[in-house]
Amino acid sequence: MKGTVVIVGLGLIGGSLGLAIRREHPDATIIGYDRNEKEMRLAKAMDVITKESISLKEDVKKADMILLCTPVTQTERLIAEMSTWVISPQAIISDVGSTKKRIMQEANAFSRKGLSFIGGHPMAGSHKSGVSAAKAILFENAFYLLTPEPSVDKEAVDTLKAWLSGTKAKFLIVEPSAHDEITGMVSHFPHIVASSLVHQVKKYHQQQPLVSSLAAGGFRDLSRIASSDPTMWRDITMHNLDVLRELLIQWQEEMSHVVELLDEQNSEAIYNYFEEAKQFRDNMPILHKGAIPSFYDLFVDVPDYPGVISEITGLLAREAISIVNIRIMETREDIYGVLSISFQTEEDRRRGEACITTKTPYEVFIV
Ligand SMILES: NC(=O)c1ccc[n+]([C@@H]2O[C@H](COP(=O)([O-])OP(=O)(O)OC[C@H]3O[C@@H](n4cnc5c(N)ncnc54)[C@H](O)[C@@H]3O)[C@@H](O)[C@H]2O)c1
Numbered sequence: 502m503k504g505t506v507v508i509v510g511l512g513l514i515g516g517s518l519g520l521a522i523r524r525e526h527p528d529a530t531i532i533g534y535d536r537n538e539k540e541m542r543l544a545k546a547m548d549v550i551t552k553e554s555i556s557l558k559e560d561v562k563k564a565d566m567i568l569l570c571t572p573v574t575q576t577e578r579l580i581a582e583m584s585t586w587v588i589s590p591q592a593i594i595s596d597v598g599s600t601k602k603r604i605m606q607e608a609n610a611f612s613r614k615g616l617s618f619i620g621g622h623p624m625a626g627s628h629k630s631g632v633s634a635a636k637a638i639l640f641e642n643a644f645y646l647l648t649p650e651p652s653v654d655k656e657a658v659d660t661l662k663a664w665l666s667g668t669k670a671k672f673l674i675v676e677p678s679a680h681d682e683i684t685g686m687v688s689h690f691p692h693i694v695a696s697s698l699v700h701q702v703k704k705y706h707q708q709q710p711l712v713s714s715l716a717a718g719g720f721r722d723l724s725r726i727a728s729s730d731p732t733m734w735r736d737i738t739m740h741n742l743d744v745l746r747e748l749l750i751q752w753q754e755e756m757s758h759v760v761e762l763l764d765e766q767n768s769e770a771i772y773n774y775f776e777e778a779k780q781f782r783d784n785m786p787i788l789h790k791g792a793i794p795s796f797y798d799l800f801v802d803v804p805d806y807p808g809v810i811s812e813i814t815g816l817l818a819r820e821a822i823s824i825v826n827i828r829i830m831e832t833r834e835d836i837y838g839v840l841s842i843s844f845q846t847e848e849d850r851r852r853g854e855a856c857i858t859t860k861t862p863y864e865v866f867i868v
């Protein structure tokens with residue numbers, strides 16, 4: 502498609518959308534604006550945008566699509582300000598905020614002026630921030646939730662989807678309040694739980710400093726998202742207070758139930774508690790694709806000698822197969838170690854598996 506796209510907020514999400522749009526629509530002009538000039542310059546240097554904005558107010562006059570990719574309270578503020586500006590009547594305006602109810606209420610100001618606002622939320626991301634972490638493939642296979650204003654026609658929704666087709670995401674229309682309840686449960690609430698877990702370890706660390714060094718896989722998996730940007734998560738929490746308050750009360754009840762099981766020393770009930778959770782989680786579609794961007798892991802049985810990692814990475818690099826992470830899992834006591842390699846896509850994992858099985862004697866498996 503040809504036309505002018507204006508992206509406001511050139512961080513992880515704005516940057517990744519810029520790359521995905523550039524990949525699919527190389528003839529489009531992509532003007533980027535960020536209040537942090539360094540991010541804006543970096544976005545231009547990384548080819549995420551074709552042009553830096555000199556005046557956002559002037560640029561939106563000629564835009565075909567405007568994407569607001571700032572933290573949600575800034576998005577609310579920007580909507581209030583921009584709704585007083587002159588915006589091209591054919592422009593489609595969207596955002597990427599993790600909450601939708603308050604943003605859609607504010608965006609009503611656009612509808613009153615006859616402009617099309619379609620709330621958006623790509624359900625993939627990372628604990629990393631900034632344009633340097635942006636990737637064109639960040640949203641591949643993830644759900645991309647849309648909350649169009651009731652006055653917006655289907656044609657405008659289709660145009661937005663066409664502009665965003667390079668994300669390779671799966672679009673789904675939801676009601677703003679249902680959006681905030683669902684994402685509250687599976688995204689916002691887990692962030693509070695992860696931070697609370699880290700707080701608990703921090704307190705214990707004062708008595709027993711060894712705990713930080715011993716915190717291994719389980720803690721790392723559960724606490725990764727506690728390293729996310731506090732500004733972003735403060736804003737999300739402030740936008741979804743009622744839903745989160747209710748979920749935290751339910752969580753306290755759930756934890757009281759577990760304390761009871763321990764007090765009763767009820768080993769069967771404790772087994773069932775883990776078993777039921779395992780069954781449900783193992784059958785969740787998100788493990789394959791979707792809300793949580795899954796990494797595609799491959800495991801290789803390798804002799805645990807120095808140099809084995811560079812041997813494997815060398816083979817993969819020669820075939821231009823990108824990897825996200827590689828490490829030896831120190832869980833085995835015999836002479837073999839298990840090398841765990843994470844790929845960003847299923848296709849990369851398939852190629853990685855073929856490369857290692859044909860070029861080495863090592864056994865490869867996928868869990
Ligand atoms: N990080 C994730 O995993 C994720 C996933 C989906 C959606 N989101 C949503 O995407 C939005 C952006 O998140 P991110 O992870 O890209 O954050 P980020 O911190 O990487 O980027 C945000 C950018 O917005 C800029 N900015 C802030 N206020 C601005 C303003 N008033 N005008 C212009 N620029 C401004 C900042 O300088 C920064 O460069 C948030 O609303 C977040 O809720 C995040």
Ligand SMILES: O=C(O)C(=O)C[C@]1(C(=O)O)C=C[C@@H](O)C=C1
Nearest residue numbers: 599624625626627628688726792
């Ligand atoms: O993978 C992560 O680090 C994320 O936190 C991504 C995540 C999520 O909670 O799943 C975070 C916020 C979003 O609005 C969507 C996705």
